[in-house]
Structure formats: structure tokens, C-alpha cells
Amino acid sequence: MKQAADNILSIIKGYDLSRAIPDIRRYGIRTFLRKAVAELTRGTRHELLSQPVSPERSQWRKDYLAMSKMIEDVCALAIQKQVKPVSSIKVGDNEIEDRIPGLTPDKNDRPLVSIIIPVYNNIRSTVECLLSIRKYKGETSFEIIVVDDCSTDDTSKVLSSVKNLKYLRNTESLGFVPTCNRGAEAAEGKYLLFLTSSAQVTAGWLDELVKTFEDNENVGAAGPRILYPDGRLKEAGSLIQKDGSAVFIGNGDSPGLPRYNYAREADYCSGVCLLVEAERFRALRGFDPEFAPDCADADLCLKLRDAGLRIMYNPKSVIVHHPSVTSGSVEGAYKMRSARAKLALKWRNEIDSLNSTRLIAFYLPQFHPFPENDLWWGKGFTEWTNVSKAKPNFTGHYQPHLPADLGFYDLRVEEVMVEQAKLAKSYGIYGFCFYYYWFGGKRLLEMPIERMLKTNKPDIPFCLCWSNENWTRRWDGKENEVLVGQKHSDEDDKAVILDIIRYMRHHNYIRISGKPLFLVYRPGLFPDIRRTIGIWRELCRKEGIGEIYLSMVGSFENAGAYACPSEYGFDSSVEFPPHGMATPCKMPGQSLNHEYAGTVSDYRSLALNYVKQDLPGYTRFRGVVPSWDNTPRRQNDPLVFINSSPGPYEAWLEFTVRQTREQNFGGERIVFINAWNEWAEGAHLEPDRLFGRGYLEATRSALDRA
Template structure:
């Protein structure tokens, strides 16, 4: 055994003897069990059964709290000890690799081979003589070059200094600070990357949540880590932790964080934009939208104010403090879909004095949402420590703020972009029709969960995303709706165009995998059914391929219905002419042919039933001559084919020379109406001018329409009318400068409209089944769609799930394949008890 081999073998033996997992598991389970005992003790009714008993219990609680704190401290010390041991083993391994590299470099050199005969002769030379020969041989090695231009020896560490982990452990190589977590933690966290590499943001895009809660912490002052980490341990269920560290000097602190949270996701950032830029960088990866709730923390000291440390503790205690408080907050979020943010008492502000300093920044960004700076009477959450629903981050995320938008340090205590963004989170909350709560609000009585059944959410579905001969002839070969979508350009300031798809891409509806993806998205976010536009012209069908493929394949397994688009197919929508491509006629006997064509659809088990009846919609019922008699014939033919449970509804709209719709739908042979906004909804012109010509454009304020529609909901709907909502309207892709544009539409404002609609229906009909028609699932050329786009991602879908009180965790999206993933505290305790 050589001197070089001995430390390597000793390190190998020590590595084989290392069993950190068992020791760590023991300490973790002791801490968890102690925390559960503490929780049960504090919740026990016996605490209040008398002064003597209460004093005993109080002493017991105090002892348990002290024991728990000591256990956490021991846990951290054990992790630090294990981490140091791992580093020593790693250092020994690197020593061995260095020696091997040196030997390999030497043996592969020209000199080594050239001196082969000399070595053979040297073996027979006596030791004293060999000693005298070393000097000339060393001189020769400095003259004859190696074959390797950059041998491993040059990059091998000349010295390795292992520093205790409590003092920010580093490995020093030729004076350069290099940070790597131990092999133990690298194995536990495959997402780890070298610090200061921006690839950590890329890896977050692929991160799969293991819980419904994310904790996002900005750790500028690393000396506050123990305080903040102790606070988040009071969260009574599993969570994923994201931490941002500032500067190279804090990079080694990642190891310290992983002593307590081995799976923590850590990004490195510069000291710019305070806690806001790091938070927005994590938001921009999309990972946070996969959670139900986010707890945002940061290590603020507020050195500019007296008692800054007490202020931080107050803010953190307001959202964490202990298990009981967090349990109460989460229960309130679960029960109340309109609870958007939660902050500590005293952390809500309103009034011009708190907003005015940020008006310059707010005036730049609020118009994108159809809002002015006159928001100072709204409350906003101050302190940047809060619980929030991820959906509300879509507004700020859509602004695509970057590093250069924020002022360089040092910045003032107000009036900069970081403080303006802090207020924008709250603006989004109010825009979505949600509230900001405090602990006092919850103590005064939290809202009870909705008991009434929410209505069905039916999304209108356009099948014009595949080539057909009719479009080829008129518009050119290969034309689809995407042809229009991609050519749209902004017509005025604060106009979002072009509107482009994100994750589904520019799809072709002839592909079954696209239809499957659409149905999967719709189902996950609470859409009840697709309402396919059915293009039927006296027996001639157009754009029928997607729906007929669904019928033949039996997939996707997702409810559907049809809306007969019974008007002539013309070019009037493009502003070029009123040339008719396919006329819509009603020849004698059309009712029988139409019944025969839709019969296979109605007989499919997936066809949508509302209150037990199959629903057939007709877009423009006034266009049908003698509609009441015609629909009676249609019903009779369907009845003859054993369709006994059909209901026929007509669009609540009026086009061209159409007559006014009667209040009673039965006057037209209908069972009811369905609203089809933007038809028959209040509008208000938005004063804005064309970028190109300076002329006024057909702009409307979406927020005005939302508020007016919500105010009008108390009005009687008539005998039967299904409500309708829309994400806006913007047919720039089809009409260019002659387009009609709703400005300021966003998922938050759409959610406000849909949520009010859902509540109104549940109050009117808490038991009976009802429906809301959404215009539309994929009307991209008309600027109203639920599918993910490049501005708001899945924000429109998230607005739907939020409006009906649905959470991602309702779909069990946090259960990994094979039952793997993070287990809850309760599961760990049960497992420990079972083993005992």
C-alpha cells in the first residue's frame, strides 16, 4: 500500500460506515411526533376544565414547546455534522482522484515512455545511487514537454480547506471559492445545479410539486434563516420550499438550508429589485401556478424604521405564528373562493398617501388591465409577507417585467417599481372580485363554504382549425383560423395583439391527441362540456371532421353538445365583402333531414344533459321561417326516433333585420334562451386612437361591461335563460383597423364576472341544475378563448376553476406516479407508530 492509497482506503471505510438516512429519520420523526403531541395538547378540551388542571396543562405545553425547540436545534446540529462528514469523504475522494490523475498524466507523457529503459536499469541500481540521480532527472522533466497540453494535474486542487458548516462551509481551490452540496444532499435533490448558473430557472420549469402549498422565501439576511425556518415548520401539512439567495457571498448558504430542507429549490440572484425580482423570476417559470396556495416570506429588517425587527416578526406571525393559526388560514381559503390574500393585522393600507408615491409606475401598467390610478381607496397588502392564491399572480406576470425595469440599489422606502408591484398584487385581488383578509377578519367570522351546486360551465367550441375545400377555394389552399390569428397587430396603446397560443400550439383538429389534450385541460379546470358549432346547410355539413371523429373514436371521454350555426356562410366578417360562400336555406322537409343528421350525436352517451334533458342550441332562431312550427316538426321527428328528453334553446341575440325576441321562448317553439355576449350586453366606449392613423377606433372598456353585467344580474331573466359570459372581444385578426375591441380584459376581471354569475345562479336555484355558456373555448380570431395563451398562460382556465370554487388539489395532481412524493406529517407519524 502506498502513502497515496492509505487515506483513500480510510475514506472508503468511513463512507461504508456512514448511515445518515437512519439517524436523520430518527430525529425527524421525534420532532414530528413531539409537534403532534403539542398540537393535540393545546387543542385538548381539558385545558379549560379548571384552574388547577389548566395550570398543569400550561406547564406541560411550555415543556413541550421547549423540547420541540431543542429537538429542532439538535436536528440542525446532526445535519451539520453529517454534512461535514460527507465533505471530508468527498475531499478524500477528490484526493484519490487527484493522485490517480497525476499518475495517469505521468504515465501517458512522452518522457515516461522515453525513460522506460532507464527505469528498468534503475531497478538494479542500489538505492544510494538512485537518490543521487533524482536531481538531473527532475531537471530533464522540466525540459521535455508532456503530450497533454492541459493535463489534469494543472486543474487539480492544490489545497482543500473544509470549514465547519455553521461558518458557511466552502472548499477552497487555489484561492477560489467553490460551493457544492454534499453527495448526500445531491442524491436527495436531483434538481440541484451549481450556484450562479441561470439554469436553475430552467430546472424549475420542470419541477413537479409534491404538495398543494408552496413557501417562497427571499433570504437576503441569512442570519434570519433559523427564525424563518422555525416559522414555516408550523405549517401543518406538506409544502415545497423555494428560496432565493443574494450574491456570491451567500451562495454557500444553500448547504445550510438543505440541512433542514433537503428538497428545497434554491436560486441565486443579484441584489436588485429587493424581494420582488426574485419572486417574479420564480413566478415566470410557471412552477407556482401548480399550487393551491403560496406563502411569501422575506428576511426584511426595515433598518430605516425603529423596531424593524419587531415589524418583521409581526408580519411573519400574522401568516404563520403556530399550527393553529395556519390551520385557520388554510381552512378559510378552502371554504371561501373569494379570499384572495391574507396578511397580518395592521398590514392593510388604503388612502392616497399610501398610493400617490407610486402613481408614475402604476400609471404605466394599470391601463393594460383597463384601470386608472384612481385605486387609492382600495386596500393593499403591505410588508410583502402574505398568503396568496397563485391565480392572482397572472396579472403581474403578464407584464413581463425584467431586471432592467427596476431601479438599481440603493432605492428609497417608497416610490419605486418594487413597491408599485407590491401594490399590483392587491389590485389583481380586487379586480378578480376577491378580498384581502387579516386574522381579525377571520376571528370575526369566516365565510362558509358554498353549499349549493355550481352551474355547469359550457364552452362554445369552434372547429375551424383544419383545412377544408370551401376555405381553400375562397381564402387560398391550407387556410385555417390560424391564418388570421397570426397576422393581427396592435391597433392602439395597451392593445394585446397578436394573441397567440402557448402549450397547445397552432394545432390541427384532425389530430386526436389535440382533442384529448383539450378535453384534459377542460376537465381539470372545471369545464363541464364543449358546445360544438354545427355547420349544416340544408343537408350539407362543413367543418364536421373534428366532431365526427370524436363520435367514431369514442374519445375523448368528455361531454359535448351542438349549437347549430344556422346563418349563411359569408365573407362579411372580414370586412371585404358580403359575398355568400354557402347560403342557408330552409327547404320543405329540412326538419326531417336535420333530425336524421344530429340523431347519432344525440344517441351518444357523452351528449350533454341539463336537468336530465339533451340540449340542442340554435344560434339565430329568428332566421328560421315560421320557427315555432318548424321546431314542432323537429321535435316530432326526434320523438319518432325515441329521443324523448330533448330541450331546444335559442341564442339571446339580434342580428341585422331580425325581429325582437319575445320574452317567452315558447312563442318561438323554444324551451329557453342562452346568452351570447358580446351581444345584448352594456358597453362603454374607450377613448383611444389608432397607432397607425391617429383616428378613433372601436374600443370599449371591458371592466365597465363586467360591472354593468354584474349590476344587472338582479333583474329577472324571464321564464328560462341560461347566462353567458365572455373573456372579451377583439376581432382584429379578422377586421384589422375596423375591429371591435374590448380593452383591459384579463383573467382577473373575467373571473369577477363569472364568479358573480355563478353566485347569482346558486342563490336563485340552490338545488336545480343550471348552466353558464362561455364564449368561447377557442375563438382565437375574435379574441375570446379559454385555451392557454402566451400572455396569461392558463389564467383564463384558472379563472373558471376559481369562480366555481375548484382547486387543483381537488384533482389530486400532487400524487406522483407509483405513490411516490412527499408524505404529510400525519403519514410520517402513522408510519412511525406502525414500526414501533
């Protein structure tokens, strides 16, 4: 017990308190405390055991904290980007009566939208809100319904005199949710638009929200991009965390970043400004008072989602929220105890699903002999041949990487993949992405996945990535010393997709919204990739597969280019570290190889380079690499990343999972890890003799904490 207590104290002492302020600002004090406790316990379960913490694990913990701090500093610096204050309407207290004539909305006998504004006091902000609606009325017909929850200021006097405005006053104080529902009862529009009185709208705001329903299928609710008056982003859709609390996506960030400027699904959009169909709203019995006041909007969105509808964020619609006046508004006046626990209990399965991020690890199947390798490299050649003979190039250089738990396995033994899958799933890996090798009708390294089709073992989700480059003697896919090359043509395009369809039919094949996921490693090598993709999609429909989900890997010429995948016919792209992001540094030790001409880079700099990248305005799956050192393949001129350990990797992965949770939705919440078993490139989650299961434990911990 004493040892366990000492370990707990050492963990608490190791917590970096400088991280507290940014986290409190981001999550709020209660969520911050919950996360801090989780970090000090769940994320370090192995440290609470009776045996002492090993020096290695203690160092990994320090590495994790240091890397986390560097990531937070980079993110904080990015948020400080210059933003311009938003122009807002300002009305003085002595100007309110003079502004009454300007509040009158157009008379519409058959409005398309009913704008419902619940109010309590703060007549000035209500007047400013109404003036902004009048100023930016757009093309959409609407009516305005203001429901007064027994204000004690001049609200009744002012609003009751505004023509064409439906002003309703509660006979007794009902609270926020019943006040909204009462407004809905009086509404005549096809759509209901709930708007807080502390908001001001901008040009085109309502037209764009309505278009969300018109331009997309199965929309249940839509919300705008919400800004603070100083120009910072307040909300680009919202997340629901496992405890029922909310996170506003992009809160405090620059609203002009590409990641916030394309329409996408969200867990929910807040009631600050929310558009729903009136018929649907009434069928679901409106906002549930059980979740008043701060979770009723989330509950409504979850009910809509349960009915098979989507919640859409539309950045083309913009409003400005003045939270400083909210304390006197209906939200503040009728603040009740948090309904988060009730929300989490009612929607436990749905919320758990929303918080799920799939980790997919690339898998190299070159760990068994086959005739071509026997011919090219010598009898019995496998990946282990190069791995085992690697030597350190400088003092402190970790080589060779030798396997631990699974040993020098041979994939011809069926039990190997079963054990790999079991190990991967136990540490949070959702599935494998197997490299697929096809050369004009000739397949290589197909034995492991062919056996999987026949035996259904191992039982793990999987997808394929076509490594569509030439197979060369230098392992670089270039034209020199080609051993077997690609032969692109329409007929080859048809043949390869027909072969891949066999895998897509497997019950374990990974899908996104029902569509089989297929990756292409180097799309730039095709003579006409759009034509190829057209052939693939047509054949998949014809063969009964239906629509497929295609993703282009950001390797080689695509690394760092971030070309929009839709321009090539793809649905998304996949980040592929460390390609294109290495920052050379000085060799840390004395040279041990007089022929050495390689490149040394710092793993921590690599992680920060990826963290700094602004997310694009399309779906990109982020990637993480645990470590990298391809000395086994290029003894004299490798790329070596120093200062890699489970600690920095865990911090990078945690950030990436959290960002993916914010940016992507549903089946697109995927992070790729490079790789499960790229031993000859020093990129492997599989246990080795130096780190043991350290990288796997870091994977599980990062997934839990994020």
C-alpha cells in the same frame, strides 16, 4: 418558508375589507369568515408556493379585487330599489283578550290542510298570525293546531279559550322539532302546513300553495315567497351550501323582480312556512330531532328529494315574516348548537350535487383545412391564417394573440382534441358546445365531431349549437357576399334534426333532466321557428330520443331583447356576451393604423352591464366572455375591449356562477363561456403567450370560490 410567509401576508394585505360588511349581511359572520379564509388560501393556491408572486399575477389579483368591488357596489345599489312596507295586523298588549272572538277558525270535520303552529311565549305575535289566517282564509278548508311548548306568558289562557282551535300544550319543554312533530300527530288533513307564529299570511296564500301540488308532478314540499315587514324579500326558496349552511335566495332584494316571480325548484324551503303531504311526512318519520332546530327543515326536504320528489317555490303564495319577534319564539328559546356539520355529513353526495354548476365553453372547429375554405380563402386556410397576421391598431393594443401550450394546432391530428379536453377538465370546464354548420343538407367543419362519434375521443361532455346563419365573406352572417346560404323548409327541418340525433345518442351528449340540450344561434332567421321546433320535437320522440331541451342564443337581434323563449317554442335562452352590451370609449393609445375606424370599449363596463341586468321570469343561462378583440377578422374596423385580464374575468365569472346557483336548479345550473378557442375574436380560454394559463386558473378559482 420566509418567501411563502411573505406571499401569504401580501395576500392578506390585498383583501379588500370594504367587502366585509355586505358579505356579513348576506351570509352571516360564520359563513363570511369561512369564505374569507377560502379566498385567502384556496383561491390563490399558486401564490403560496415558494417562488415569488410574479408582477403579472399580482396585477391580476388587484384587477380581481377591484372588479369584485365594482360588482358588489352595483349589486348593493340595485338592492336599494324602493319597496313598499307590507300592511300587517297589529295588536296591542291590552287588546289581546278583546280579539279572542276573531281568532275562531271555521269548523271543518274533514280539512284538506292542517296548519300547525308551534309557539313559545309571544302571545301577541301568535294572535296576529291567527287573525291574518282568519282574514285570508280563502277557499281551502283547514284546521289550525297550535302546540304550546310550555309558554310562561298568557299563551295558554288566551288560546285555550278559542273555539274550533286545537290547542295542545306540552307537559314539558320538548323543543321546536318535537313540538312540530306532535302537531303532525294530531293533524287530520291531507296536507300539513308548518307555520311560524311570527308570520302573517296574505290573500290566496294557502290556495296557491295547495295548487303547487295539484299543478305540478312529483312535488314533495312547497314554500311561499316570504317578505320582511318593510317590503323587502326575505326568501324565494333556499340554498344548502357545502358546509350545511343555508342561503335565503334574494334576501334583502326587491320582491317584484321577475327572477323571483315564477315557480321553480329550490334546494329546500324553510320551515317558516312549509307545506307537505301528511302521509309522506309520517312515512319519513317527520322532522328529525337530530337536526334541531335550524336544519330539520333542510333534512326533511333532502329526504323528500331522495324519494324522487321536488321542492317547489311558489311566488303566488306570499307571507310576511317578523323576525324581530323570533328571539322569544320557539326558534330562539330552544336554539341548539348548529346541526350543519351533521347535515353536511349525512347528505354529502346530494349537497355536493346541489352545489355543482356546469361550465360549458363554446368551441369553434375551424382549425383544419377543408375544400370550401381552400376555394374561398386560399389553399390551407384555417382560423390561424387570420390570427397570425393581425396587427395592433393603437399603442398598447394587444395583437396578435399567439397560442402557447397547444401551439398552432391542426384538428386533423386526433391528439389535439384529447389534449384540449384534458386541459379544459383540469380547470373546471364541464364540457364543450361545438358549433354545428348545416346548409340545406351540406355540412361544413364537421370532421372533428364526426371523428369523435367514431372514436369516442376526446372523452368530454358536449352539445351542439347550430350556427344557422349564412356563411359570408365578412364573417357577419348578413346577406351580402354569401358563400353558402341556408335553405329553410319542412324537409330541411326534418333532415337537420335527423342528422343531429346521431350526436344526441352519444353517451357524452349533455342533457338537462335527461333531455339532450340543443342550441340555435339565430332563431329569428327561420321563417316559422315554432313550426320548425314542432317538427323537431315530434321526430325526436318518433326516433326514440324522447323530449329534447332547446335553447335560443341571445345573439345579434336577440341580444338584450330578452324575448321569452317559450313564445318561440324554446325551453330557455343563452346569454351571449359581448353582443349588444358594448359601451364605446376613447381609444387609450396613439393610432398606429390610419385606416382604423373600429370601436373601443372597456371590458369592465361590459361585465357591469351584464351584472346590472335583471334576470327574467324564465330560465336564462348566463354567459361570460374572457376577452374580445376581432381584429384578426376585421383589421380596420374591429370591436376591441381594453382592460381585460384574468382578474376582471374571474370576478365576473364568480358572480355569474353564484347567481346561477341561486336562480337555476339541477341540470339548469349552467354557465356558458364564449369561448374556448375563438382566437380570431380574441375570446379564448386556451393559453396564449401573454397570459399563459391565467384565464384557465381564473376559471378554476372562480368556480371554487363561488
